[in-house]
Amino acid sequence: MMIDTDLEILDHESSRLLKLEAAQKTIPFKKVLIANRGEIAVRVIRACHELGIKTVAVHSTADADALHVKLANESVCIGPPSPTESYLNISSIISAAVATGAEAIHPGYGFLSENGSFAEICGQCGITFIGPKARHMRLMGDKAVARKIAIKYEVPVVPGSIAAGVSPEEALVEAEKIGFPVLIKAVAGGGGRGMKIVHSADEFTRLFEQASREVEAAFNDPNLYVEKYIPNARHVEVQIIGDQHHNVVHLGERDCSTQRRYQKIVEESPAPNLSQTTRNAMYESAVRLGKSIGYPTCGTLEYLIDPRDEKFYFIEMNTRLQVEHPVTEFVTSTDIVKEQIWVAAGRELSFKQEDIKFTGHAIEVRINAEDPYTFAPSPGMIEGYHPPGGLGVRVDSAIYDRYKIPPFYDSLIAKIIVKGRDRDEAIKKMRVALSECIIGGVTTNMPLLKKILEYDQFVLGHVSTKLVENLFEEEKRKSAEEFSKQDLANNLTQLPKAA
Numbered sequence: 001m002m003i004d005t006d007l008e009i010l011d012h013e014s015s016r017l018l019k020l021e022a023a024q025k026t027i028p029f030k031k032v033l034i035a036n037r038g039e040i041a042v043r044v045i046r047a048c049h050e051l052g053i054k055t056v057a058v059h060s061t062a063d064a065d066a067l068h069v070k071l072a073n074e075s076v077c078i079g080p081p082s083p084t085e086s087y088l089n090i091s092s093i094i095s096a097a098v099a100t101g102a103e104a105i106h107p108g109y110g111f112l113s114e115n116g117s118f119a120e121i122c123g124q125c126g127i128t129f130i131g132p133k134a135r136h137m138r139l140m141g142d143k144a145v146a147r148k149i150a151i152k153y154e155v156p157v158v159p160g161s162i163a164a165g166v167s168p169e170e171a172l173v174e175a176e177k178i179g180f181p182v183l184i185k186a187v188a189g190g191g192g193r194g195m196k197i198v199h200s201a202d203e204f205t206r207l208f209e210q211a212s213r214e215v216e217a218a219f220n221d222p223n224l225y226v227e228k229y230i231p232n233a234r235h236v237e238v239q240i241i242g243d244q245h246h247n248v249v250h251l252g253e254r255d256c257s258t259q260r261r262y263q264k265i266v267e268e269s270p271a272p273n274l275s276q277t278t279r280n281a282m283y284e285s286a287v288r289l290g291k292s293i294g295y296p297t298c299g300t301l302e303y304l305i306d307p308r309d310e311k312f313y314f315i316e317m318n319t320r321l322q323v324e325h326p327v328t329e330f331v332t333s334t335d336i337v338k339e340q341i342w343v344a345a346g347r348e349l350s351f352k353q354e355d356i357k358f359t360g361h362a363i364e365v366r367i368n369a370e371d372p373y374t375f376a377p378s379p380g381m382i383e384g385y386h387p388p389g390g391l392g393v394r395v396d397s398a399i400y401d402r403y404k405i406p407p408f409y410d411s412l413i414a415k416i417i418v419k420g421r422d423r424d425e426a427i428k429k430m431r432v433a434l435s436e437c438i439i440g441g442v443t444t445n446m447p448l449l450k451k452i453l454e455y456d457q458f459v460l461g462h463v464s465t466k467l468v469e470n471l472f473e474e475e476k477r478k479s480a481e482e483f484s485k486q487d488l489a490n491n492l493t494q495l496p497k498a499a
């Protein structure tokens with residue numbers, strides 16, 4: 001019978017062998033297939049080429065002219081435009097990897113990056129999945145399970161009960177126990193889909209049923225849970241990175257409170273106006289959870305902070321590379337993608353916690369091809385492109401002049417990331433970068449990003465998930481005032497002149 005000590009000896013032995021094998025390698029892998037598109041595929045291809053790794057791009061028929069296809073050493077068309085038939089098509093992707101002799105697959109973010117079955121199939125085909133084990137994805141991918149794990153390892157979670165799979169009537173009982181307002185969320189959630197704020201018992205059943213239909217359509221899983229709604233919350237997350245030898249290190253936090261429709265558009269590190277005590281407690285809880293589950297790669301623990309008392313609550317863990325990872329790379333002088341590739345090949349992390357020094361302040365903005373106010377996507381041909389540049393300015397993008405943004409995928413087309421000595425310098429740098437940036441031919445959210453960078457709540461660091469809503473309300477109020485001033489002026493000019 002296998003006892004714990006035997007398992008530990010085995011584990012220790014395999015870790016020792018892995019370390020030995022990795023130490024003999026001069027490059028982590030000879031060839032890596034990138035199962036993604038857009039800016040993240042370009043980001044990963046760059047990291048691979050710096051490491052001396054040959055790259056294979058995969059693409060749909062709509063992406064034949066995409067930048068990631070042009071930059072990779074080889075490319076394989078994996079299907080028609082629809083993501084289910086191409087970037088989510090496991091058999092096509094595995095066939096492409098086998099046919100090209102790729103030793104590993106990097107999934108980027110989105111698509112198959114958190115799909116446990118995909119990671120398992122990679123393993124069965126002798127291909128290294130650059131990410132966590134299927135076990136980690138299954139544990140943390142189901143938000144209700146992730147909540148239980150967080151509770152087990154004493155990571156604070158938002159007050160609330162799990163109502164997965166229960167009827168609206170039973171869920172209402174839970175909601176009343178928690179106290180309104182509550183938030184209905186999808187167990188399989190992502191991208192804020194299906195989330196509903198409920199203010200009273202009267203509207204609960206209707207919204208619960210509506211959410212259930214929406215998430216069934218989006219995730220093929222109607223299960224929901226209910227959690228206390230925290231008004232004016234801040235979203236602050238901790239980046240961790242581990243290896244296969246039980247080392248887990250944190251790389252600080254990112255404030256991602258500035259969102260539209262529950263989706264991040266501006267991220268920064270460090271989080272402004274946050275006490276060092278809270279910061280340290282968040283780091284400590286993130287590393288504790290990472291170590292407890294033997295987390296072997298990069299991942300992010302997302303928390304909400306209640307601004308009234310600075311209490312923080314775990315909401316979910318993303319077991320993959322995050323869109324906003326460059327912000328952390330700037331303030332920690334690390335390359336998260338290269339590190340992720342090396343640890344997948346069995347090497348130990350190249351740094352210890354005490355080696356990580358945080359310097360300066362970094363901000364990222366996400367440029368989306370969308371209407372800045374309605375957020376309606378705006379695909380089409382780019383006519384005229386000039387990215388910003390200069391000291392401490394980084395642009396991660398996959399667009400070029402005369403590139404046609406296809407309508408089938410995410411609207412993110414570029415990220416501008418800046419680093420200043422402090423927050424004030426970073427804000428000024430971002431304003432200049434945005435003023436230089438030209439993306440012609442399509443509508444983008446740049447006008448909104450520029451306004452955020454000028455908005456006093458942002459400038460003062462009073463960030464919250466309500467910031468964009470507050471900005472819109474203030475604009476409405478100002479234009480109403482302007483309108484009534486104009487109205488008054490018009491009326492005055494129409495008054496009969498005094499004799």
Ligand code: ADP
Nearest residue numbers: 189190191192193228229230233235262315465
């Ligand atoms: P998803 O996985 O769908 O993106 P998250 O759980 O990560 O959902 O939450 C996305 C965003 O929704 C958060 O950043 C925050 O703005 C808001 N949110 C989530 N949970 C709560 C809550 N309990 N109270 C207030 N806002 C919340």
